[in-house]
Amino acid sequence: MTDVRAPEADPFESAAEQDDRETAGRDRPGRGFSLADWLKWGWRQLTSMRIALVLLFLLALGSVPGSMLPQEGTNPAGVQQYYASHPALAPLLNHLGLFNVFAAPWFAAIYLLLFTSLVGCVVPRTFRLVGSARTLPPRAPRHLARLPRSAEYGTALAPVQAVEVAATVLAGHGFRLRRPADAGEAWLSAEKGYLREVGNLLFHLALLGVLVSVALGGLFGYKADRLLVQGTTFADTQSALDEFYPGRFVSATDLGPFTITLNQFDASYISSGVQRGQPASFDAQISYTAHPGGPALRDNLEVNRPLSVDGAKVYLIGHGYAPVFKVTDARGQVVYDQPTPFISGSSGNFLSQGVVKVPDAQPEQLGFTGVFVPTAVEVDGVLESVFPAADHPVVSLIAYAGNLGENSGIPQSVYQMDTTGMRQLTADPQVLVPGQSLKLPDGQGTITFTGYVPWVSLAITHDPGQLPALICGLAALGGLLLSFMVRRRRVFVRVRANGPAGGVQSTVQVGGLTRTDASGGFEDEFASLAAELRSAHDQAAANSVLYKRSRYAKNPAVAGGRLSAPIARAGPKGPHSRVGFA
Amino acid sequence: MPVNLALGHVSNDFLIAALVIYSLSVVAFAGDFAFGRPRRAGSAARGQQARERAGALAAVGAASVAAAADAPPDSVVGPPGPAGQAGVAAAGSPAAVPDSMPEVAVPPLRAIGQAGHWVQAAMALAAVGVVAHTVAVVTRGLAVHRAPWGNMYEFVTALTCVAAIFFLFVMVRYRAWTLGVFVMGAVVVALGLAETLIYTAAGQLVPALQSYWLDIHVTAMTLATGIFFVAAVLGVVYLTVDRYNRRVAAGRAEPGNGIVRRLPSLEQLDRLTYRTIMFGFPVWTFGVIAGAIWADQAWGRYWGWDPVETWAFITWVLYAAFLHARATAGWRGRRAHYIQLLGFTSLMFNILVVQVFIAGLHSYAGVS
Numbered sequence: 001m002t003d004v005r006a007p008e009a010d011p012f013e014s015a016a017e018q019d020d021r022e023t024a025g026r027d028r029p030g031r032g033f034s035l036a037d038w039l040k041w042g043w044r045q046l047t048s049m050r051i052a053l054v055l056l057f058l059l060a061l062g063s064v065p066g067s068m069l070p071q072e073g074t075n076p077a078g079v080q081q082y083y084a085s086h087p088a089l090a091p092l093l094n095h096l097g098l099f100n101v102f103a104a105p106w107f108a109a110i111y112l113l114l115f116t117s118l119v120g121c122v123v124p125r126t127f128r129l130v131g132s133a134r135t136l137p138p139r140a141p142r143h144l145a146r147l148p149r150s151a152e153y154g155t156a157l158a159p160v161q162a163v164e165v166a167a168t169v170l171a172g173h174g175f176r177l178r179r180p181a182d183a184g185e186a187w188l189s190a191e192k193g194y195l196r197e198v199g200n201l202l203f204h205l206a207l208l209g210v211l212v213s214v215a216l217g218g219l220f221g222y223k224a225d226r227l228l229v230q231g232t233t234f235a236d237t238q239s240a241l242d243e244f245y246p247g248r249f250v251s252a253t254d255l256g257p258f259t260i261t262l263n264q265f266d267a268s269y270i271s272s273g274v275q276r277g278q279p280a281s282f283d284a285q286i287s288y289t290a291h292p293g294g295p296a297l298r299d300n301l302e303v304n305r306p307l308s309v310d311g312a313k314v315y316l317i318g319h320g321y322a323p324v325f326k327v328t329d330a331r332g333q334v335v336y337d338q339p340t341p342f343i344s345g346s347s348g349n350f351l352s353q354g355v356v357k358v359p360d361a362q363p364e365q366l367g368f369t370g371v372f373v374p375t376a377v378e379v380d381g382v383l384e385s386v387f388p389a390a391d392h393p394v395v396s397l398i399a400y401a402g403n404l405g406e407n408s409g410i411p412q413s414v415y416q417m418d419t420t421g422m423r424q425l426t427a428d429p430q431v432l433v434p435g436q437s438l439k440l441p442d443g444q445g446t447i448t449f450t451g452y453v454p455w456v457s458l459a460i461t462h463d464p465g466q467l468p469a470l471i472c473g474l475a476a477l478g479g480l481l482l483s484f485m486v487r488r489r490r491v492f493v494r495v496r497a498n499g500p501a502g503g504v505q506s507t508v509q510v511g512g513l514t515r516t517d518a519s520g521g522f523e524d525e526f527a528s529l530a531a532e533l534r535s536a537h538d539q540a541a542a543n544s545v546l547y548k549r550s551r552y553a554k555n556p557a558v559a560g561g562r563l564s565a566p567i568a569r570a571g572p573k574g575p576h577s578r579v580g581f582a
Numbered sequence: 583m584p585v586n587l588a589l590g591h592v593s594n595d596f597l598i599a600a601l602v603i604y605s606l607s608v609v610a611f612a613g614d615f616a617f618g619r620p621r622r623a624g625s626a627a628r629g630q631q632a633r634e635r636a637g638a639l640a641a642v643g644a645a646s647v648a649a650a651a652d653a654p655p656d657s658v659v660g661p662p663g664p665a666g667q668a669g670v671a672a673a674g675s676p677a678a679v680p681d682s683m684p685e686v687a688v689p690p691l692r693a694i695g696q697a698g699h700w701v702q703a704a705m706a707l708a709a710v711g712v713v714a715h716t717v718a719v720v721t722r723g724l725a726v727h728r729a730p731w732g733n734m735y736e737f738v739t740a741l742t743c744v745a746a747i748f749f750l751f752v753m754v755r756y757r758a759w760t761l762g763v764f765v766m767g768a769v770v771v772a773l774g775l776a777e778t779l780i781y782t783a784a785g786q787l788v789p790a791l792q793s794y795w796l797d798i799h800v801t802a803m804t805l806a807t808g809i810f811f812v813a814a815v816l817g818v819v820y821l822t823v824d825r826y827n828r829r830v831a832a833g834r835a836e837p838g839n840g841i842v843r844r845l846p847s848l849e850q851l852d853r854l855t856y857r858t859i860m861f862g863f864p865v866w867t868f869g870v871i872a873g874a875i876w877a878d879q880a881w882g883r884y885w886g887w888d889p890v891e892t893w894a895f896i897t898w899v900l901y902a903a904f905l906h907a908r909a910t911a912g913w914r915g916r917r918a919h920y921i922q923l924l925g926f927t928s929l930m931f932n933i934l935v936v937q938v939f940i941a942g943l944h945s946y947a948g949v950s
Contacts, residue, residue, distance in 0.1 A: 067889035
């Protein structure tokens with residue numbers, strides 16, 4: 001290896017040091033600052049660690065309202081509630097984007113600035129890493145005992161031979177070596193641990209990758225919801241979905257044309273103890289076809305066990321009860337006979353609410369608002385549900401007649417009824433058990449509560465950014481571990497000739513230092529390296545043709561018993577910046 | 583499988599025993615401060631020498647094993663008062679050689695042996711307490727046939743167990759037993775509060791938690807929280823010592839406080855905290871990733887800004903800020919420690935407030 005020019009400064013500087021330098025006073029804004037100077041100054045500020053820190057804080061701070069206030073994305077009902085309870089404040093908060101923090105422009109500004117800062121920091125560092133990988137370590141300093149770690153011992157080898165042996169040992173440990181150009185000098189520089197910076201860069205770039213993956217999912221993915229009653233089938237088309245949230249570049253034709261039938265749904269609950277009423281298991285037995293006319297496959301959907309079909313994933317995310325009603329109108333005709341999904345509110349134990357709309361009833365349209373109680377107990381005249389399973393199901397109905405208002409052109413929810421055009425037929429809610437009927441007054445007809453079936457709500461998602469995000473996340477973790485566990489260190493060897501007196505022909509000095517050894521352990525590594533060097537030197541001396549038994553025997557200091565413990569010294573912290581990590 | 587109630591009771595008994603033993607160990611750690619004999623104070627000359635060496639050691643790590651073999655046992659170098667920032671305090675104090683930190687020549691067990699009866703008793707009690715605590719956690723797991731961190735009570739008992747084990751290791755490895763009274767004291771308080779305020783009997787989990795990702799995600803979070811717990815206590819000690827030193831420098835406090843003198847130096851505390859967080863941060867990162875994978879399986883998205891996810895993110899960002907702050911001029915030391923304490927505050931806020939009072943998908947605390 002040839003002796004190249006020793007680098008003036010270590011090409012391998014941390015951003016921190018860069019930051020120190022930058023604030024040292026050069027290029028501050030002032031008179032005579034041109035636009036280019038301003039831009040340069042601004043860029044340097046943005047890419048400094050200080051600003052990155054501030055942006056990190058802003059990112060943390062900006063996330064706080066996203067968890068304290070209801071968000072459009074996760075809790076739209078909560079947002080409506082907030083509007084109702086804080087009519088003055090809510091519009092202001094909405095204006096600031098606080099109900100949709102993670103999609104708000106100001107939040108995007110924070111993380112985009114942060115990632116710009118990151119790129120501005122990481123890219124130059126990548127170049128520096130490449131540069132330092134092509135530059136040899138600095139020359140060995142003259143006084144190795146001044147380094148943070150050092151050791152010294154004698155050997156019977158000549159200086160040049162001793163350096164050769166040391167080079168073999170250090171190269172065997174994967175160190176990059178630098179040797180003097182002048183064959184008369186006997187020293188060696190070795191450096192190792194570039195993976196530290198590689199890991200650091202990998203971590204930061206992988207974070208960038210996570211951001212890109214999330215954006216990918218947002219643009220090319222979709223999310224949909226569908227409520228499916230036991231015994232029914234739906235096809236994954238936009239019209240069949242209850243909710244459809246496509247990404248920007250997704251259209252309805254991108255949906256996979258699969259069909260799913262809910263054959264049976266079972267929920268079981270803990271029936272005793274303090275946990276009584278908590279769910280114990282959910283199991284949805286379905287059959288599905290991946291494409292029209294395809295073979296029907298069977299599967300079990302459970303929580304934590306989604307179904308993958310046709311590039312999408314189907315999740316079981318909720319369930320409830322759909323009481324079955326049969327309605328005959330004044331003419332005696334059956335105008336309604338189907339399960340009607342009721343939605344459980346926050347009152348617990350699946351006390352569910354819903355409406356039954358019978359537009360085909362004659363002479364007037366009929367409507368019912370109802371409550372389904374799976375295990376009913378009457379407490380002070382009020383029905384309460386005491387258990388989520390349907391052990392004693394009842395419904396409580398209020399009947400209306402008149403105009404349902406479905407032709408008004410305003411889309412209506414199937415879970416709500418507009419009673420403005422209707423008159424109430426029954427004064428009090430009427431309670432029915434399965435099989436029981438309610439005769440409407442004035443011969444308006446009959447409603448029969450024939451039973452109930454369960455329903456499940458399914459989430460259907462497609463997220464092309466998912467796998468990239470996972471890979472980037474794991475890469476970030478790997479980079480983090482690398483940068484925490486690998487240390488950049490330099491080891492130097494210098495061999496001085498003593499003259500052949502007493503068999504100790506040369507004195508070997510070993511010195512070492514590390515830059516960032518926060519995780520500790522360099523002292524141990526250095527001690528074992530020094531011991532290995534010493535034992536290699538002893539071994540080589542023993543094999544050497546110059547080796548003389550008699551001499552060796554007289555000088556236990558050369559190859560005595562303590563091979564594994566060279567004298568390591570911790571010198572005072574000297575001015576070794578020339579060899580240190582600048 | 584039904585819950586094994588008898589085993590659940592065994593677990594409770596062990597936990598109470600651990601609490602009592604920990605309390606005793608805290609008393610013994612405090613007793614060391616009050617009555618423990620100070621370490622052999624070397625001659626003034628050697629003290630000066632030791633101080634210089636300690637300064638050099640502090641800069642690069644600690645004494646090497648090789649040096650250890652050569653050094654006579656009682657030339658053990660310790661920090662002469664708060665080294666580094668210490669001009670003032672150290673100048674005033676005699677050549678005292680405190681009995682803990684950094685890693686020194688003598689093997690750990692011998693060092694404990696030399697540290698005096700109070701430390702020996704305290705360490706033995708802490709070790710026995712950790713064993714009882716571990717048995718409590720394991721029997722709880724056997725009683726409920728799953729990883730025993732499915733609700734908040736179980737989570738706190740498990741994370742304090744991690745903190746105790748981790749700190750026991752730190753105390754032995756880094757001779758940091760003068761910190762024992764603080765860390766074990768905090769463990770006792772946390773465990774006592776869990777026992778009195780949020781005790782939850784052994785029980786089954788809701789279907790959303792019935793996944794092997796519970797084992798992976800929550801285990802990682804428990805480990806990381808236990809480690810951050812230790813770092814937070816170290817941070818508080820750091821800030822206290824730092825404040826004292828600044829008061830001394832300003833002439834508003836008497837130098838040579840007996841407790842501060844025996845604590846590790848600021849630099850050592852800082853490095854220990856840093857190492858602790860460097861250990862916890864990747865574990866936390868892994869926990870967040872595992873949580874994202876689980877969220878994808880259970881809820882159909884890997885990240886949805888659920889309140890608990892948001893606060894895990896905030897915690898991650900704050901600890902990342904700590905790691906960066908330590909490498910930024912003007913942010914090292916005190917400010918960096920404020921940041922990590924802020925990170926721990928957000929972590930505690932997530933566990934104690936967000937999971938209990940803010941409705942979200944993670945509302946599994948089981949606290950009523």
